[in-house]
Amino acid sequence: MSATADRTRDTVRAYHRARFRGDVPAAARTLADRFHFDSPLMASDDAEQHLAGLDMFVAIVERVEVISELFADDRATLVYDVHTTIPVVGIQRTAEHFRVSDGRITDIRLIFDATPWHTVMRAIPQP
Amino acid sequence: MSATADRTRDTVRAYHRARFRGDVPAAARTLADRFHFDSPLMASDDAEQHLAGLDMFVAIVERVEVISELFADDRATLVYDVHTTIPVVGIQRTAEHFRVSDGRITDIRLIFDATPWHTVMRAIPQP
Numbered sequence A, B: 001m002s003a004t005a006d007r008t009r010d011t012v013r014a015y016h017r018a019r020f021r022g023d024v025p026a027a028a029r030t031l032a033d034r035f036h037f038d039s040p041l042m043a044s045d046d047a048e049q050h051l052a053g054l055d056m057f058v059a060i061v062e063r064v065e066v067i068s069e070l071f072a073d074d075r076a077t078l079v080y081d082v083h084t085t086i087p088v089v090g091i092q093r094t095a096e097h098f099r100v101s102d103g104r105i106t107d108i109r110l111i112f113d114a115t116p117w118h119t120v121m122r123a124i125p126q127p
Helices: A003-020 A024-029 A047-051 A054-059 A115-123 B003-020 B024-029 B047-051 B054-059 B115-123
Strands: A031-038 A061-071 A075-084 A091-101 A104-112 B031-038 B061-071 B075-084 B091-101 B104-112
Touching (some): A003 A024, A003 A061, A003 A075, A024 A031, A031 A047, A054 A061, A061 B075, A075 B091, A091 B091, A091 B104, A104 B091, A104 B104, A115 B115, B003 B024, B003 B054, B003 B061, B003 B091, B024 B031, B054 B061
Parallel strands (some): A031 A104, B031 B104
Antiparallel strands (some): A061 A075, A075 A091, A091 A104, B061 B075, B091 B104
């Protein structure tokens, strides 16, 4: 791998570790000022908004099993299984694609089957 | 990239092209004898079974927009949007993770949000 790809790897791994231990400041440090996120359930152009609610997510994560990591100079993909404590969700197979520039993440596309989450969300009383 | 990663790239691209033009024999040539596939909707340990029904899938694909490709010696990830002709499905963001050995694909994990497909399947009369 090139030195740039090494740096991309360090940034993406730092983000991943921080996210799953619920460390918002550490995760925020890996994100660029201009940042975009999307997933089957939400989208955001704001790093702070993206990391809000991380506590709630981490609370339902039992462990994360990394299946594969691939790094290039300006991009990376992680594939992993999130073992959750929510029976209807169970193990969430996830792919996460990153764009990285100057050692910071500019774009995240999270891909997973959101089917069980619709059941979960219907069970939560709406304000 | 190493020569092995180059070969992995050629194999994965050949599979991807063959799949989206519905060319079952060409796709089959890229798959190893021992092969595993899983997706949110199905799993298979058989290359022939995996490729059965490809015609039906290709019929609803308008075009494929590749977002990112990443290749290593023994693995690869493609991220792409499948533009479908089914309004309720629309554009299907997809990640596809491959394991490759000796120039043939041994394992595919397809990741996408299957939510709209449950609606489609409910609309199909069951025999």
